[in-house]
Amino acid sequence: MGLNRVHVHVGVQLLRVHFPQVAASAGKSLPEKVKIVEVGPRDGLQNEKTIVPAEVKICLIDMLSEAGLPVIEATSFVSPKWVPQMADQVEVMKGISKKPGVNYPVLTPNLKGFQAAVKAGATEVAIFGAASELFSKKNINCSVEESLQRFEEVAKAAKEQGVAVRGYVSCVLGCPYEGKVAPGKVAQVAKRLYAMGCYEISLGDTTGVGTPGGMIEMLEAVKHEVPVEALAVHCHDTYGQALANILVALQMGISVVDSSVAGLGGCPYAQGASGNVATEDVVYMLHGLGIQTGVDLAKLMDAGAFICQSLNRRTSSKVAQAASFQAILQF
């Protein structure tokens, strides 16, 4: 006999006992472990005004490796004409000490970049899609569909050569040109990237406008198309919302979070406004929640202090700021 509404309703009530997270109470279940994807050396430095020499980048990445971060986005194989900060991509890739067990993905916007990356020793690459047509046009001068076709080529080549591919979707909670972005569109793009072989899709709130409500709505849509274990969030802190957005993402089952040491990388759309969320602040929150990250916060802060000194700028991490005045208290 088929289930009718009454049976289903009673069933769900029974299930509430087994799934306490379904009950409307404070006990939202969180992942035991979270993988932090450190994007400072690439996304961070790419968006900093000051360009640092290759040795400084290499030293930063090596310090981050020692801090226990499992994934460190090392550089970008994009034309130096567009992104001069990443012109030393090959030197950086060849110069870093690759710690066993740590991944060092690099951005590859097209097949040419992919080939150069593999030649330089990359074993993981990343491709950047967008959920907004206007953003895609302005950022990489083609439509979303055209960009996905470009990426198909990269994904295919990567598969043939046993190189892992991570996908990014930008503008998931808003676009600097289009404004509101439909969750359905984000889900569509994420689905395509996943289908072409990306092992993980990072959902980027590019302008930091998102708030927890929008994050929940967007993730609900994407989770229908891509398994939650294959999703990550990349929150910008331009409006101070990043940690709150990350918290709800964790509550929704996300267990991969992108962040940038010292909050490197300003918002490219608003001079002087902050951009990436600071890894130190994310790790502080996760550890406070009892979530394992494998990251040594003290060593991470050392890396942050180092790069800020090199950039001659103040850290954007509140934890690092507080630490400069007192010993870090973790509760």
Add this chain to the structure above:
Amino acid sequence: MGNVPAAVKHCLSHEALAQEHPWLLRWLVDEKSAAICDFPKAVKVVEVGPRDGLQNEKEMVPTGVKIQLIDMLSETGLPVIEATSFVSSKWVPQMADHAEVLKGISLAPHVRYPVLTPNMQGFHAAVDAGATEVAVFGSASETFCKNNINCSIEESFQRFKEIISSAKQAHIPVRGYVSCAVACPYEGHVEPAKVAEVAKRLYELGCYEVSLCDTTGVGTPGSMASMLKCVVKEVPTNALAVHCHDTYGQALANVLIALQMGISVVDSSVAGLGGCPFAKGATGNVSTEDVVYMLNGLGIETGVNLSKVIHAGEFICKALNRSTNSKVAQKNN
């Protein structure tokens, strides 16, 4: 279980149920999202900038500036604005002009202007100056209490009892604060049970609302939730507020978890005024602008006009010759 339909018996094995009816799993995912979306429809934002904020700023501002700030905030829709503190100017010189400020502000209808009254002397002075609401500051940490107001928690309660009793006679509502609700700069971790005890006492003495303060900003959603779980057993949720500091960048996440737990009153400070008194240079109060931005995004009503708050923040930052701590305001610039 004789009368229980076969389907229900079957669904005691939830995996089997989910396997046979995959759409049900999707429904549960949606239910789960709905639970995470369990937010209050409206939140009362208590603006503490003119008192808690300015009290902890290095620069002192003239009375005229304080009055103008409060008047600007009164135009934003903020329902509660903590105006000043009737504490001895020997201890808090920034608040020496308390009577003048209270008498000078334009009292907007529908806005409340609580003032701090640490003792009976302060209470009498506040009433003389026209106060219609007062606030008392308790602590969940003995050491903090001793260092802050030079007495034990028990002695502080004797003081509050007197104030609350007099306030009751004068029909003046009293708001209570519990500082060090998560941790103390001297003692470290503070037991949630202790926070609950102090909050309960303040409530039972007659405080209409108790604001739980993460004084050092070390709290994370985990420690926040543990503390709130304990306190809501002793004090009705609708009589509780959270006062989060952003010293470690955790404030909005902490406010969020508090909202999910049914708290609907949030303290904040325009432009994030008020550094952390225990770590010079570190940030303190969470910015009203950033809080309101989040609440707006969540579709929660506050009655607050964000642009006007940003405007008030710009004004006071200029007067203090400092930059705003609010990310929303920074972006606006």
